Amino acid sequence: MPASASYTDVHRAFLQAVSQHGTVSAKQAYKILLSEYGKYHNDETVPTEDDVPDAVALINSKLHRFDKKIVFVHYEPTNADFYCFCPQAETAVDRLQNYYSKPELSLFRLMLKELACSEGHKVRPIVCLNLTAEITGKTITKVRAEELLDEWEKLGYFVQMDEMWYFGPKTVAEFDRYLSAHFAEHMHKCLLCNEMDFYGVKCAKCPETLHKECLKKYLRRLTNCPGCQQPWAVSVFN
Numbered sequence: 001m002p003a004s005a006s007y008t009d010v011h012r013a014f015l016q017a018v019s020q021h022g023t024v025s026a027k028q029a030y031k032i033l034l035s036e037y038g039k040y041h042n043d044e045t046v047p048t049e050d051d052v053p054d055a056v057a058l059i060n061s062k063l064h065r066f067d068k069k070i071v072f073v074h075y076e077p078t079n080a081d082f083y084c085f086c087p088q089a090e091t092a093v094d095r096l097q098n099y100y101s102k103p104e105l106s107l108f109r110l111m112l113k114e115l116a117c118s119e120g121h122k123v124r125p126i127v128c129l130n131l132t133a134e135i136t137g138k139t140i141t142k143v144r145a146e147e148l149l150d151e152w153e154k155l156g157y158f159v160q161m162d163e164m165w166y167f168g169p170k171t172v173a174e175f176d177r178y179l180s181a182h183f184a185e186h187m188h189k190c191l192l193c194n195e196m197d198f199y200g201v202k203c204a205k206c207p208e209t210l211h212k213e214c215l216k217k218y219l220r221r222l223t224n225c226p227g228c229q230q231p232w233a234v235s236v237f238n
């Protein structure tokens, strides 16, 4: 794509695809861009993977006035990159009211709380299903809870790995402010970038955890833990 790309049908279609999916991996994002480009152009200048961030930046400049944004997320548990379609409003949970009933939203909030307060921000599936018992008033069945968890996983809100549920890339992108407002004492900020650190690398000598990517940059220049100032002892270059 030409460097001076203007907003075209390709961007419009790319945005539509990403907003429908909620969350796409960086690889998927490139595939979408490529296939949309193929529909509208038949010249030789095929986009490369490096064109994805530029296309996203251009789309975001248009989305700005709608309080929406495509957010890039480096997801630490799998070391993979994602793009998430996110509202920028403070009340991200309330926005979900358009799609879910009150007890379903309660389950969503309880999931956020449970993950925020759990060691390592991961929870066993049985614990998640038992959250239905904590919904006040009219509740939902465990079968429905399972369906919802599946749906929320597809949208990127939660991820199931190794028999545990984790915060997904979309929650990392969309609910960082909500989580720090409600569960400040359980959520942790990376000392190096001051952004919330969900699944960082823990220092071997103190309780500090830091983003792996931030640590990699930091350890090129310095060798001590930014928390306890002892020599950093955990490998991050693998």
Ligand SMILES: [Zn+2]
Pocket: 190, 191, 192, 193, 194, 195, 197, 210, 211, 214
């Ligand atoms: Zn960081």
Ligand SMILES: [Zn+2]
Pocket: 203, 204, 205, 206, 207, 208, 225, 226, 227, 228, 229, 230
């Ligand atoms: Zn330390």
